[in-house]
Amino acid sequence: MAHDITEENDEFVDWKGRQVQEAKHKGIKSAAIVCAVEVLENLVFLSNATNFVSYFRSSMHYTSAEAANMVTNFMATSFLLTVVGGFISDSFFTRFKTFLLSGSIELLGLIMLTIQANNARLRPTTGNPPSQSQAALLYVGLYAMAIGIGGIKSSLPAHGADQLAHSNKRLISSFFNWFFFSLCTGGLLSCTIMVWIEENKGWQWSFSISAAVLSLAILLFSAGYPIYRYRLPSGSPITRIFKVFFYAARNRKAQQPAAMNQNELYSGSSYAKFRFLNKALTNDSISLSQVQETKTFLGLLPIFASTIMMNCCLAQLQTFSVHQGVVMNRKITRSFELPPPSLSIFPLVFMLLSIPVYEHLVLKLLVKKKNPSTSPQKTSIFPPLKRIGLGLALASASMAVAAIVEVKRRNYSVNDHVKLSIFWLGFQFLLLGVSDMCTLGGMLDFFYSEAPESMRSMCTALAWCSTSMGYFISSILVSITNSASRHAGNEWLGGSNLDENRLDLFYTVLCVLNFLNLLNYMYWAKRY
Numbered sequence: 001m002a003h004d005i006t007e008e009n010d011e012f013v014d015w016k017g018r019q020v021q022e023a024k025h026k027g028i029k030s031a032a033i034v035c036a037v038e039v040l041e042n043l044v045f046l047s048n049a050t051n052f053v054s055y056f057r058s059s060m061h062y063t064s065a066e067a068a069n070m071v072t073n074f075m076a077t078s079f080l081l082t083v084v085g086g087f088i089s090d091s092f093f094t095r096f097k098t099f100l101l102s103g104s105i106e107l108l109g110l111i112m113l114t115i116q117a118n119n120a121r122l123r124p125t126t127g128n129p130p131s132q133s134q135a136a137l138l139y140v141g142l143y144a145m146a147i148g149i150g151g152i153k154s155s156l157p158a159h160g161a162d163q164l165a166h167s168n169k170r171l172i173s174s175f176f177n178w179f180f181f182s183l184c185t186g187g188l189l190s191c192t193i194m195v196w197i198e199e200n201k202g203w204q205w206s207f208s209i210s211a212a213v214l215s216l217a218i219l220l221f222s223a224g225y226p227i228y229r230y231r232l233p234s235g236s237p238i239t240r241i242f243k244v245f246f247y248a249a250r251n252r253k254a255q256q257p258a259a260m261n262q263n264e265l266y267s268g269s270s271y272a273k274f275r276f277l278n279k280a281l282t283n284d285s286i287s288l289s290q291v292q293e294t295k296t297f298l299g300l301l302p303i304f305a306s307t308i309m310m311n312c313c314l315a316q317l318q319t320f321s322v323h324q325g326v327v328m329n330r331k332i333t334r335s336f337e338l339p340p341p342s343l344s345i346f347p348l349v350f351m352l353l354s355i356p357v358y359e360h361l362v363l364k365l366l367v368k369k370k371n372p373s374t375s376p377q378k379t380s381i382f383p384p385l386k387r388i389g390l391g392l393a394l395a396s397a398s399m400a401v402a403a404i405v406e407v408k409r410r411n412y413s414v415n416d417h418v419k420l421s422i423f424w425l426g427f428q429f430l431l432l433g434v435s436d437m438c439t440l441g442g443m444l445d446f447f448y449s450e451a452p453e454s455m456r457s458m459c460t461a462l463a464w465c466s467t468s469m470g471y472f473i474s475s476i477l478v479s480i481t482n483s484a485s486r487h488a489g490n491e492w493l494g495g496s497n498l499d500e501n502r503l504d505l506f507y508t509v510l511c512v513l514n515f516l517n518l519l520n521y522m523y524w525a526k527r528y
Contacts (some may be wrong), residue, residue, distance in 0.1 A: 020441075022386055031117055034224075035158060037156065038186065039182045040159075040214070043213055049078075051322075053071045054329040059117070068323075069478070072179070072474050075467070081467070082464035083152035086099060087236070089158070090455055090456070094232065096230055100222065104222025105144055109146075110211045113138070115373050116134075119209075154457050156462035162231055169227075176441055180351075180360075180441040181352060181355045191342045191344040198209070241279075244294040248279045248280040297455060300450060307439055310439055313398060315474035320503055327419070347433015347437075358382075382444035388525070392439060392514065393518055394432070394434055398432040413499050440467070478493055481493055
C-alpha cells in the first residue's frame with residue numbers, strides 16, 4: 001500500500017511544481033474545500049437556472065414556449081460545455097487553473113445580467129418583446145455564464161477526487177456522495193432563500209447576491225492552493241484517440257506482431273472488446289497505453305448514451321412543472337404562497353438526509369454483516385452501475401406519476417373550477433430528485449473511477465454532458481410533439497393555457513421512452 005501511494009504521488013506536483021508531500025498535500029481537508037465551494041457554486045447556478053423561466057417571461061416578456069426553450073437551451077449548453085472544460089483541463093491547464101478561468105467568465109456574465117436587471121432602459125417595456133440590443137445583452141451574459149459553468153462543472157469534482165488516494169475506492173465513492181450532498185445543499189439554499197429574494201425583492205437583488213456568492217466561491221477555492229496537489233496536463237487525449245483510430249484503419253490488413261503481449265491486450269472487459277484497435281500497435285508511434293486508453297473511453301460511451309433520456313425528464317422540473325405550479329393552489333398560510341421553483345425543496349431535503357444515512361449507517365452495518373473480513377476500502381454494496389439503473393427506473397416512474405397528477409389537476413380546473421394543491425407536484429419532484437441523486441452521483445463515481453488517468457476531467461464531464469443532451473432532446477421532443485399533435489388537430493403544448501393543453505399525454509410519452517431506455521441501459525450495463 002505504501003508503494004502504491006508513493007507511485008501515485010509521483011503523478012502529482014504541488015503549487016510550485018515540486019513533488020507532493022504526503023503529510024502536507026492532498027487528503028480529506030483539500031477535498032472538503034472543494035465540497036464547500038460546490039455549495040456556493042451550485043447555489044449561484046440553480047438560483048438562476050431554476051427560475052430563469054419566470055425572469056424571461058415577467059421581465060424580458062418572452063412567451064411561455066420561448067422562455068421554456070431558452071431555459072432548456074441554456075442548461076443544455078452549460079452542461080455540454082463541460083466536455084470542452086474537461087478537455088482543456090486534461091490537455092492544457094491544471095484543473096485548478098481551469099476552475100479559476102471558468103469562474104471568472106461566469107462572474108463576468110453575472111455582472112452583465114445584473115447591470116441589465118438594474119437598468120430599466122436595458123429591458124423591454126411592458127407588453128413588448130426585447131429589442132435586438134436588449135436581447136443581445138441578455139444572450140451574451142447568459143452564455144458567458146454557460147461557458148463558465150461548463151468549465152467549473154468539469155474541473156471541480158475531478159480536482160476534489162484528485163486530492164484523495166485512488167487506491168481507496170471506498171473513499172473516492174464517499175467523496176462523490178458528499179460532493180453530491182454539497183450540490184444539493186446549494187440547491188436547497190437556492191430554492192428557498194434565493195427564490196424568496198427573486199419573488200419579493202426582484203431579480204436585481206438576486207443577480208447582485210449571486211455575483212457576490214460566486215466571488216466568495218472563487219476566493220475560497222483559491223485559498224486552498226498551498227495544500228492542493230495538481231495533476232499536470234498530459235496533452236490532448238482527443239488527438240491520441242484519433243491517432244489510434246487512424247492507424248487502426250490504416251493497418252487493418254496488417255498482422256499483429258508476434259511479440260505482442262496477449263494478456264495486456266485482452267485483459268479487462270473493455271480491452272477485450274474493440275480488438276480491431278490493436279492493429280494500431282503495428283505503428284511505432286502508437287503505444288499500448290494509448291490503445292487501452294481509447295478502448296476504455298469507448299467502453300464508457302454506451303453507458304453515457306443510456307442516461308440521456310432520464311435527463312430529458314429532469315428538464316421538466318425547470319419548465320412545465322413550474323408552469324403547472326403557477327396555476328395551482330400555492331397557499332401555505334393565508335399570507336404566504338409557495339413559489340413554484342421552491343418545490344425542489346422536497347427531493348432536496350430527502351437527498352440531504354439519505355446521503356449521511358447511507359454513508360454512516362447503512363453502509364457500515366451491511367458491510368460488516370455481509371463479510372466482516374472484507375476491507376472497507378475495496379467494498380461497495382451499491383456499485384455505480386446499479387445506482388444508475390435505479391435512477392433510470394425512477395425517472396420512468398416519475399413521468400407516470402406526473403401524467404396522473406396532471407390529469408387530476410386538469411379535471412379539477414376544467415370541471416370543478418378548483419385549483420389543486422401544489423403539493424401534488426411533490427410526488428414527481430421527489431421521484432425525479434431521487435432519480436437524479438442515483439443517476440448523477442453514480443455517473444460521477446463511475447466515469448471518474450473507470451476513466452484513464454489522462455482523461456479523468458473529460459470523462460467525468462460525460463455525467464454533465466448527459467444532462468446537456470437530455471435538455472436538448474427535451475426541446476426537440478416539445479417541438480416534435482407540437483408539430484405532430486398540430487397536424488392531428490389538437491396541439492398538446494402550444495397554448496399558454498395549460499387547461500387547453502395535453503401535458504399529461506406528453507408526460508406519458510416520456511414515461512414510455514424512459515422505460516425503453518431502461519431496457520437499453522440494462523443490456524449495456526450487463527456487457528460492461
